[in-house]
Every structure is written in structure tokens, then in C-alpha cells.
Amino acid sequence: MNIRLDNLTVNFDDRFQLEEINWQLDDSQHWVVTGANGSGKSALAAVLASAGENLSGSIDGIPAKVGLVSFEAQAELIEAELKKDDADIMDVIAEGTPVHEILNPGDSNQQLIDELVEKFQLQTLVDRAFRKLSTGESRKVMLIRALASEPDLLVLDEPFDGLDAHTLEMLQAYLATLVETVPMVMVLNRFDEFPDFITHIAYVDNGRLHHRIDRSDTKAYNELYQLLHLKTTDLAVPAADPETAIPTLDPTQPLVKLSSLNITYDGHRIIDSLDWTIERNQHWQLSGPNGSGKTGLLSIITGDHPQCYVNDIFVFGFKRGSGESIWQIKQFIGYVSTALQWEYKVGTGLRNVIISGFYDSIGLYTKATDRQKQIADEWLALLGMSDRADTPFNKLSYGDQRLLLIARAMVKHPPLLILDEPCLGLDDMNRQLVLALIEKICAGSETSVLYVNHHPEDKIKGIENYLALEKREPENS
Structure with missing residues (x-):
């Protein structure tokens, strides 16, 4: 795998635009895309799953099978299920698609699905309608679905959000087992969540990819940490000293x-x-x-x-x-x-x-x-x-x-x-x-x-x- 984005500008329903993105990824790299809220990091990750309208530039090398987990994809799937409520013709109430069908749309490894269902402790939910799951439960389904598709590229947008401590630890350990076979791109806000196997970091701001950093570059890594801290911290400007106040x-x-x-x-x-x-x-x-x-x-x-x-x-x-x-x-x-x-x-x-x-x-x-x-x-x-x-x-x-x-x-x-x-x-x-x-x-x-x-x-x-x-x-x- 060798993905190349050259001077790429992508529009997302006139709501947001990525501009002049230059980025190269190969199958030996595992990336984190980070930046402040609204910076475009999720949009950049979604481009790797063929989202958005390409206005100019080029993108080459997207693999045939991309496993995507994101809040947007999760919301789209839930919205599609809710629309089935409109199918109550002749007093037939749509129950919605059961979880086991969502997990395997037809081309996934069923044995791997069963293993992951057990790891995520969803055995009792596989026959329930997907739309009746909690947010956290539907998040786990999205993760299992992406992992079980045996993708050539795994794109995970905030994969750890909403997971309990046990599931979080299990998922991190499982992802570590895929390092040699599946390149990964993660969208993460928190530096303390970066898995050890991450090799590179991309920093996005205002729809532009500003920095591409090798994690082994300690100086650049520390500077990026400091920048993200300033951009995202809730800390306010400290108060003045009343004892030395200006008139x-x-x-x-x-x-x-x-x-x-x-x-x-x-x-x-x-x-x-x-x-x-x-x-x-x-x-x-x-x-x-x-x-x-x-x-x-x-x-x-x-x-x-x-x-x-x-x-x-x-x-x-x-x-x-x-x-x-x-x-x-x-x-x-x-x-x-x-x-x-x-x-x-x-x-x-x-x-x-x-x-x-x-x-x-x-x-x-x-x-x-x-x-x-x-x-x-x-x-x-x-x-x-x-x-x-x-x-x-x-x-x-x-x-x-x-x-x-x-x-x-x-x-x-x-x-x-x-x-x-x-x-x-x-x-x-x-x-x-x-x-x-x-x-x-x-x-x-x-x-x-x-x-x-x-x-x-x-x-x-x-x-x-x-x-x-x-x-x-x-x-x-």
C-alpha cells in the first residue's frame, strides 16, 4: 500500500473543505491524525475512505478494502435504521436490522466476528435490533464490523471514546496484534491515548495539513504536544496579582x-x-x-x-x-x-x-x-x-x-x-x-x-x- 495525496482539495457538502493536502502513507506506517475540534482531522481521515468531493489535486493508492469507524459513519448507519420506521405499511412495524446482520454484511470472516463478539462481550446482543443499542454498544458493533472485514487499511476516528476501561484495554491490545499486517490511521485528541505502535503524526488546522512528524523525532513530537495543548486545553489566562495591580x-x-x-x-x-x-x-x-x-x-x-x-x-x-x-x-x-x-x-x-x-x-x-x-x-x-x-x-x-x-x-x-x-x-x-x-x-x-x-x-x-x-x-x- 502506498497512498499519495497531492495538492488535494476536498469539499464536504459545502460545510467544510480540506485544502491543498499533501500526504504520503505506506504500509509500514501507522498514523495518528490530530488537531483541535473543527480543524478537519476527521475529514482528512474520511478522505481515506473515499468521502467528500474532490475539487482539485489527486489521491492515489486507496486500497480496495478500508475499515472505517467514526461517529459520522455510526450516525449514518443509525439514521438508515431509523428510516425503516417509515416502512410500517399495512400496520407492519419494522423491527430494524439485527446486530448479527450489521456485523456481517456478507463478505466478512464469520469466525473472526464470533471471536470479536466474545472479546467485546456482545454475545447477548447479536439478535437485538441495532437501533436499540446504546451509543457505546453501537460503537462496539462498528469496531467489530471494521476489524472483521479484514481491511487493507484501518481508519479509526476516536476509537477509544465511550469505551469502558476493560474494553479499552482489550482493544488496544488487539490492535497491537495487527501492527505487522494492517496499516492504521487513527484520529485522536489526547496524546496520552496514542498507542505505542504509532509511527507518525499528522497535525491538521483550519482544513490544512500543517505537520507530518516522525514520532521518533523527539523535538518535533514535544513541540506538537505543546501546540495541541495550547489549542485544546481548558486552562484560562491566569488572573492578575491584586497586590501589584495597574492603576x-x-x-x-x-x-x-x-x-x-x-x-x-x-x-x-x-x-x-x-x-x-x-x-x-x-x-x-x-x-x-x-x-x-x-x-x-x-x-x-x-x-x-x-x-x-x-x-x-x-x-x-x-x-x-x-x-x-x-x-x-x-x-x-x-x-x-x-x-x-x-x-x-x-x-x-x-x-x-x-x-x-x-x-x-x-x-x-x-x-x-x-x-x-x-x-x-x-x-x-x-x-x-x-x-x-x-x-x-x-x-x-x-x-x-x-x-x-x-x-x-x-x-x-x-x-x-x-x-x-x-x-x-x-x-x-x-x-x-x-x-x-x-x-x-x-x-x-x-x-x-x-x-x-x-x-x-x-x-x-x-x-x-x-x-x-x-x-x-x-x-x-
């Missing part, structure tokens, strides 16, 4: 209001008459090419730009130039940039890196309170780094350092979190980790996020406001 802002006033903003360098106007307001709890994406003024605009907001005082600028309740200090402005801002990461070259442990955010310091030079330690540990749990609380920051990967610095910037729950090109220098996996954390922050806090990048199309769920700057060419003299 309360006037809720009726915007966070930032720029009126007819002009920024000029050497007689060349970079930004011309820009009006922009950032309201509380708004999330913005700021994009534009190099030289369009993104950095200058940020430094206007943070108070670091020399032209702050020749413009009409209102930030965090202050009219710039009214006697406020730069630190009065900065206390309301969390900031993450590549430059900050270059500066944060310390051996401080991860817990203390997060705690340093309470003090806006590089490194920690103040004794942390118990509450601050607790909050830092909650952030580490959210990031999937609880086991690395005392690991030196400078020993982390580049991507993990970026995650930690975002947590450090957020720990005081600033009204505005500025993320200046947070994905710069990151590979695709680490980029998705950072974007997943930003999504979590947008969904779970009162902090407004200002996400700065080059590409307006690189959207983040939860960010619905966009400002795209254009590069202004110097005027001819």
Missing part, C-alpha cells in the same frame, strides 16, 4: 487616540495624517511592508518617539505633553519584540522570567510573593512547561523563549499588549505555537492585543480590526 483606567476613554498623526524623517513623511483609535477590549492587527512606519507608530504609543510632543496623542488617559512621565505610560503596556528577546540573555529560571514581568525587569531582583509564584506556575501550565519551571531561560529553544516573553508581558494584565513581529525568526511549528497563545489571550482576558506583522492575510482568530500601512515614496523635489 484603573477611565472605562469611558479609549486606550489610544491618534489624531492627524504625522511622522517625518529627513523631510520625508512616513505617516501622513493618520487617525486611529484603540478602544478597550479591541484587538488589532497592524501590518505593512518595511519602511511603512510600523515601528515609528509603535514608538509613538509607547512614548519612545521624539515626535510624540508635536502630535495630537492621547494614551491611557494622558494627553501627551501634559507632564506625564514615560514610565506612567509604559506601566499600561506589555511589549514583546525580537529586540527584547536579544536583550533577555539571562540564566533565570522560567518561573522567575514570568515573575519579572511584574517588575518590567530583565531578570528578577526582587523576592517574589507566594501569589506571584502561583500565577507564574499557572502560566507555565498553560504553556505546557510546568516540568521546566527551573530550567534556565537561555537553555530554551528560540520559539519557547518567545512564548515565555509573551507570558511575561501578560502577567500584569496590561490594558494593551503589543506584539511586534512575534513570529519573526520562528519556524512554522513555533510560529503556530505563538499564534495559538495569542488566540488564547484574545479569547480570555481584558487586555487589548496589538499584533504587528508584515502580512495582513495572516489572521488570528479573535482579532477583527485591521490597520494596513503603505510605504510612502519620497516626493520629488
Whole structure:
């Protein structure tokens, strides 16, 4: 068996679409397809059983006999049985198809069916109507039916859901006996359910296959675990520390209001008459090419730009130039940039890196309170780094350092979190980790996020406001 999907786009009744899938599977591999709810992982598995309408690209090598177990296939079979209720002509009530007929549609190994029925402890149910089974019982029937068909490929979508502990253990052991003869593709949400014999992992998000990982690649496997943790965990953004709370802002006033903003360098106007307001709890994406003024605009907001005082600028309740200090402005801002990461070259442990955010310091030079330690540990749990609380920051990967610095910037729950090109220098996996954390922050806090990048199309769920700057060419003299 050698299945190949080349640039495949598949439509599922206009409800969902897989896009530009490239994937290759052979008979020596056993795959898990994983991703967040709604990502398309079940759709991708169903494609291997010839589901969906191919719009473009190609799929080759699908074997003649595919054993499929999924909630969708289970629901379709139950729906077909329920329709038999419409066959009550002449007062004949349809009893529905008995389980033993569902188990063997005519081409399965009856001896194997009998063995599996005993293993799944369904002996007393084989003569009952399939539609009268419980959800868990009908799930077992679907599993027996697929296994007994002696398939060339086994596609199992969440096969362990709804099974009692005994059945779960038995099924895992039975699947392990098929490893040498039947390639398997499983859809699973939980990493702790991955069977030991799984060789490869596919990660799906928003209808696209983003990662294909060899399980023996420990680094890639750990990064994928962390990404799935961020995408699916129920953990919320940790609360702020009431002892180091930022002063309360006037809720009726915007966070930032720029009126007819002009920024000029050497007689060349970079930004011309820009009006922009950032309201509380708004999330913005700021994009534009190099030289369009993104950095200058940020430094206007943070108070670091020399032209702050020749413009009409209102930030965090202050009219710039009214006697406020730069630190009065900065206390309301969390900031993450590549430059900050270059500066944060310390051996401080991860817990203390997060705690340093309470003090806006590089490194920690103040004794942390118990509450601050607790909050830092909650952030580490959210990031999937609880086991690395005392690991030196400078020993982390580049991507993990970026995650930690975002947590450090957020720990005081600033009204505005500025993320200046947070994905710069990151590979695709680490980029998705950072974007997943930003999504979590947008969904779970009162902090407004200002996400700065080059590409307006690189959207983040939860960010619905966009400002795209254009590069202004110097005027001819």
C-alpha cells in the first residue's frame, strides 16, 4: 500500500473543505491524525475512505478494502435504521436490522466476528435490533464490523471514546496484534491515548495539513504536544496579582487616540495624517511592508518617539505633553519584540522570567510573593512547561523563549499588549505555537492585543480590526 495525496482539495457538502493536502502513507506506517475540534482531522481521515468531493489535486493508492469507524459513519448507519420506521405499511412495524446482520454484511470472516463478539462481550446482543443499542454498544458493533472485514487499511476516528476501561484495554491490545499486517490511521485528541505502535503524526488546522512528524523525532513530537495543548486545553489566562495591580483606567476613554498623526524623517513623511483609535477590549492587527512606519507608530504609543510632543496623542488617559512621565505610560503596556528577546540573555529560571514581568525587569531582583509564584506556575501550565519551571531561560529553544516573553508581558494584565513581529525568526511549528497563545489571550482576558506583522492575510482568530500601512515614496523635489 502506498497512498499519495497531492495538492488535494476536498469539499464536504459545502460545510467544510480540506485544502491543498499533501500526504504520503505506506504500509509500514501507522498514523495518528490530530488537531483541535473543527480543524478537519476527521475529514482528512474520511478522505481515506473515499468521502467528500474532490475539487482539485489527486489521491492515489486507496486500497480496495478500508475499515472505517467514526461517529459520522455510526450516525449514518443509525439514521438508515431509523428510516425503516417509515416502512410500517399495512400496520407492519419494522423491527430494524439485527446486530448479527450489521456485523456481517456478507463478505466478512464469520469466525473472526464470533471471536470479536466474545472479546467485546456482545454475545447477548447479536439478535437485538441495532437501533436499540446504546451509543457505546453501537460503537462496539462498528469496531467489530471494521476489524472483521479484514481491511487493507484501518481508519479509526476516536476509537477509544465511550469505551469502558476493560474494553479499552482489550482493544488496544488487539490492535497491537495487527501492527505487522494492517496499516492504521487513527484520529485522536489526547496524546496520552496514542498507542505505542504509532509511527507518525499528522497535525491538521483550519482544513490544512500543517505537520507530518516522525514520532521518533523527539523535538518535533514535544513541540506538537505543546501546540495541541495550547489549542485544546481548558486552562484560562491566569488572573492578575491584586497586590501589584495597574492603576484603573477611565472605562469611558479609549486606550489610544491618534489624531492627524504625522511622522517625518529627513523631510520625508512616513505617516501622513493618520487617525486611529484603540478602544478597550479591541484587538488589532497592524501590518505593512518595511519602511511603512510600523515601528515609528509603535514608538509613538509607547512614548519612545521624539515626535510624540508635536502630535495630537492621547494614551491611557494622558494627553501627551501634559507632564506625564514615560514610565506612567509604559506601566499600561506589555511589549514583546525580537529586540527584547536579544536583550533577555539571562540564566533565570522560567518561573522567575514570568515573575519579572511584574517588575518590567530583565531578570528578577526582587523576592517574589507566594501569589506571584502561583500565577507564574499557572502560566507555565498553560504553556505546557510546568516540568521546566527551573530550567534556565537561555537553555530554551528560540520559539519557547518567545512564548515565555509573551507570558511575561501578560502577567500584569496590561490594558494593551503589543506584539511586534512575534513570529519573526520562528519556524512554522513555533510560529503556530505563538499564534495559538495569542488566540488564547484574545479569547480570555481584558487586555487589548496589538499584533504587528508584515502580512495582513495572516489572521488570528479573535482579532477583527485591521490597520494596513503603505510605504510612502519620497516626493520629488
